[in-house]
Amino acid sequence: MTDRLPIDDALPALREALAAHGRAVLVAPPGAGKTTRVPLALLDLVPGRMLMLEPRRLAARAAAERLAAGLDEAVGGRVGFRIRGESVAGSRIEVVTEGILTRMIQSDPSLARIGCVIFDEFHERSLNADLGLALVWEARGALREDLAILVMSATLEAEPVATLLDDAPVIRSEGRVFPVETRWLDRPLPAGARLVPEAARLIVQAEAETRDTGGTILAFLPGEGEIRRVMALLRDTGCEVLPLYGALDAGAQRAALSVPGVQRRIVLATAIAETSLTIPAVRVVVDAGRARRARFDPGSGMSRLVTERVSRAEADQRRGRAGRVAPGVCYRMWARAEEGALPAFAPPEIVAADLAGLALELAAWGAAPDNLAFLTPPPDAALAEARALLVQLGALDTAGRITGHGRALVRLPLHPRLAHMLTLAGAPAADLAALLSARDPLRGAPADLSLRLAAIRDPQGFAARHPYQADRAGLFRLRDDARRLRRLATGDGSAEGPAGHGAMAALAYPDRIGLRRRGDAPRFVLSGGKGAVLDAGDPLAGQRLIVAVDLDGDGREARVRMAAALDEQTLRDLYGARIHEVAICEWSRREGRVLTRLQERLGALVLSDRNWAGASEEAVARAAFEGLRQDGLPWTRAAARLRARIALVEGLGPVDEASLLEDGQWLLPWLGQARTLADLRALDLVEPLKARIGWEGQQRLAAEVPAHFVTPLGRRVAIDYSHETPSIELKLQEVFGVTQHPKVAGRPLRISLLSPGGKPVQVTTDLPGFWANSYAEVRKEMRGRYPRHPWPEDPTQAAPTTRAKPRGT
Structure with a gap:
């Protein structure tokens, strides 16, 4: 040293x-x-x-x-x-x-x-x-x-x-950093600009402008795909262009870390080159300003890689690479004005990652996160989602304690899903466990897992037989990883489990078993409750059941990137104990009727669905009441009047629509035969409302808020209580001789006095006052229009009538 x-x-x-x-x-x-x-x-x-x-x-x-x-x-x-x-x-x-x-x-x-x-x-x-x-x-x-x-x-x-x-x-330690000149774009990239061609253009510009300076150019790109595409665009630069990313084989990695020769070198690297690696002779850095991070959505239970803007800390680390051996230059693929919008630091992985492994490790350790020294505590929602998965896998019991099976999973260097699969399925699952632990080795291939497994088992022959773009080095690595996992599975004493990669995948992803929806498009509902879709031309698109092992993480309907076909008998063999028969009696808004079905369900999947004639009247009534909640109560004129009367009597309970629909117990006895929307709209609510207030309530109602006014002729006229003042309508001649205004519950009735033709001629709450003041004008106008009807000068002395005078009188 x-x-x-x-x-x-x-x-x-x-x-x-x-x-x-x-x-x-x-x-x-x-x-x-x-x-x-x-x-x-x-x-x-x-x-x-x-x-x-x-x-x-x-x-x-x-x-x-x-x-x-x-x-x-x-x-x-x-x-x-x-x-x-x-x-x-x-x-x-x-x-x-x-x-x-x-x-x-x-x-x-x-x-x-x-x-x-x-x-x-x-x-x-x-x-x-x-x-x-x-x-x-x-x-x-x-x-x-x-x-x-x-x-x-x-x-x-x-x-x-x-x-x-x-x-x-x-x-x-202050370190030793030579001066680094920073060069930004003159203006921000236009919306929709593609990263790869813009990055390649900036690298070419940097190489031309620093040719006299010499030294290696280190360019930061978000991932392997961008690195490969940029390499293709830099073939004619006259420089040695080398990739550097984590999945690269050891020999190619050492080449990028070796001392460069006479030819100028451009190293295209991911964030792996930000700090802990020494790349010799770097004098120029080109920073595309992007980083790829895993993001986990606890609502969907899916992780996905997203490309995000780098933080200021990451940008400073990248810039510093240009000043380790001599003064250097850093090209940033963003405008100087955009710098302030960058976050200060990249978010800790614990706030955005899948926490299933963490939750299992904590359970094995026997401590809750609150009892450990976490710089950033794990988010509650993501941790709860992780624990729910571990319970589903049998790694935790319902109290959150680790099981014997969970302790076996902790010992395997795999995600708990894959460790569960390898433990139950044994050595035959090693290829699949290796594949699902790494990135997809086939680009542009259909979703079927069997293609990838065939490629792992014969990397050389597969590339010759198939047109898909294969990562050959990656396939050989996966084959080696599978061999190691096979030894671990054998050494763990695992018994031979279910055959077929669809069955094995279902062990690892019990929440991503997909059942095809009805219709032409290959859309699936997953057992965990989310939706997924396959490309229409994919060979798996016609399958009734699949296991989706890789999805793009879209919260509404995720696109399936890798999957396996699964037959129903295998599904029943694996998860028969979790398949439950469910009797369905519910209101269908779409069909406008009560549906009674008998279904077999696995999570959100409906494996079978048939008519069920055994629903009880109470169950039908409850379902029908749900239809009323959606459509509203059918108020006939009589029912509306009764409701208005009940509302006026203290202690008979609320009768507003929201209260009546809150609890349907009062209405259920009248709904047992109601099956359709037409049945519900024909329902008469008068008797149910009476039953709701009971016999004593009906007696109070009749005494305090009578339903009818009895005219001097003995005719019963319904009283309308829907307005602030109780109201009736009757023909003027029918109240001749009435000298005291009628009252209900101590309040004067609002009387609409009608002409012989049924048209309102006066509305009053003071009938004696009407006779004394307004009647003479009404009589003058009406007697010419209705001459065959009586219009006495003193109505208080006349007899009430509903008849016209005989002709000729």
């Missing part, structure tokens, strides 16, 4: 902090040398082995190689590494990916023989790093006070982490 690095100045303070407190937070910018120097500087201070966590496999392997080189050794001496599918033992320092620490501490909570755990690149805030720190901190407090913890970061705000670790000392 003869070359001096900026971190060297901070090492004495770091050693002192760890020796005195056993914990520290180190903040050092990219290029300061923390990954390369710190573990070596602690070798004589830390008894036992050191674990250093890296967020990615490529970074873990590269860090181990640089550390070993710092000791003039090959990997496998004092320095080793462990990543998925590959490990080299080291006696003092072991560089591991973050998920491996979780498995280590679950099997040995004391981390025996480990003296220090180093969390490198903690600013990336991966889910496994957050969980690992929470578990290690609790283990230190309960079992290992001597266990040292060091959190290292390039851009993290150190104080919250230091506070989390009981006010751990914070050590800062």
Whole structure:
């Protein structure tokens, strides 16, 4: 370690902090040398082995190689590494990916023989790093006070982490960064501009403008697909163009990290190159300003990769890559005015990821999130969704405690869904588990999983027989991963489970079993309740049942990207205990009638549906009442008058429509034979309303708010109580001789006096006053119009009548 690095100045303070407190937070910018120097500087201070966590496999392997080189050794001496599918033992320092620490501490909570755990690149805030720190901190407090913890970061705000670790000392290294000139676009890209051609154009511009400067150009793109397409556009630049992303094979990764030759080099990388990797001779950075992140929707239970704007912290890290070895230039694919709209930091993975694995690990650890030192607590909704899935898989009981099956799943390096599948189906499920753990190796292929499985089993032959664009290196990696998983399944003692990849997929995705809807389009309802759609031309489009293992995450109707066909008998064999017969008696708004069906259901799937004649009258009545709730109560004139009367008597209950429809018990006895909307609209509410208030209520009603007014001739006239004042209508001649105005419940009636032709001639609440004042004018006008009807000068002395005078009189 003869070359001096900026971190060297901070090492004495770091050693002192760890020796005195056993914990520290180190903040050092990219290029300061923390990954390369710190573990070596602690070798004589830390008894036992050191674990250093890296967020990615490529970074873990590269860090181990640089550390070993710092000791003039090959990997496998004092320095080793462990990543998925590959490990080299080291006696003092072991560089591991973050998920491996979780498995280590679950099997040995004391981390025996480990003296220090180093969390490198903690600013990336991966889910496994957050969980690992929470578990290690609790283990230190309960079992290992001597266990040292060091959190290292390039851009993290150190104080919250230091506070989390009981006010751990914070050590800062200023680093050594050469000046970097930043060049922005003159104006924002137009709406709808495509990222790949714009990025390629900017890279070509950067290469031309910095040709005299020389050095490698490092361009940041969101993912493998963009990298491949940009590579195709840069063929004629005269430069060596190399890709760098996590799924790239080790040889191609080492090529991108090697010292460049005479030809100028352009490295197209994902965010993997932001911090922990050293790419030699970089003098120019081109930042497309995008990052790809996993986002989980707890409502749909689906994760999807989304492309988002980078944060300011990420942009600064990328920019800093241009100034590690000499003054450099950074080209940003956005206008300077857009900079302020960028978020300060990328969101922690724990707030946006699928939390099924986290929920299972917490259950295995035996602690709730509130009891652990999480820098950012997991969101309640996503955690609840994850636990519901684990209960469905049998990994947790209904009280949230881990089961024996759940403990078997924790031991497998897979998502709980896939671990469940591998445990139950055994070694034959290894190919499928490997496939579903990685990205789709076939681009442009139909959704059928069988194509991918055939490609994994024979990568060479498949490419020759099929036209689909296959990631051959990825297929060989998947085949190797499947072999390792097959050994794990065999070693776990798993019995041979259901045959067929559709059945295996259904074990992993019980909530994504899809049943085709009626109609021509290949639309499916999933057992979890969401909708999904296949491309109309897909070979699986005609299947009645599928298992959708990969969807685009659309909350309304997700598009199926990978799926397997499933036959109904296999489904019944797997989930017969969860299939329930459900008797349906409900109102159909669409058909306008009561439907009585007998259905077999699995979650949201209706596997069979037939007529049911056994519905009780009460069930039919309740369904019909729901129809009334939707259509409204059928108010005849008589029923409306009765309701108005009831409303006037205190203590008989509310009779507004909302109250009457809140509880249908009062109406159910009259609905047992009502099946259609026509039946409901023909319903007479008079008797149900009377029954609702009971016999005593009816007696009070008759006494306090009578239904009729009896005229002097003995005729019963219905009283209308729908207005503020009770009202009646009758012909003027019928109240001749009445000298006192009629009253109801102590209030005068509002009388509409009608002409012999039935037209209103006067409305009054004071009949004696009408006789004395207005009657003479009415008589003058009416006697000429209706001469055969009596119009006496003194109506108070005349006899009431409804008859006309005989002709000729």
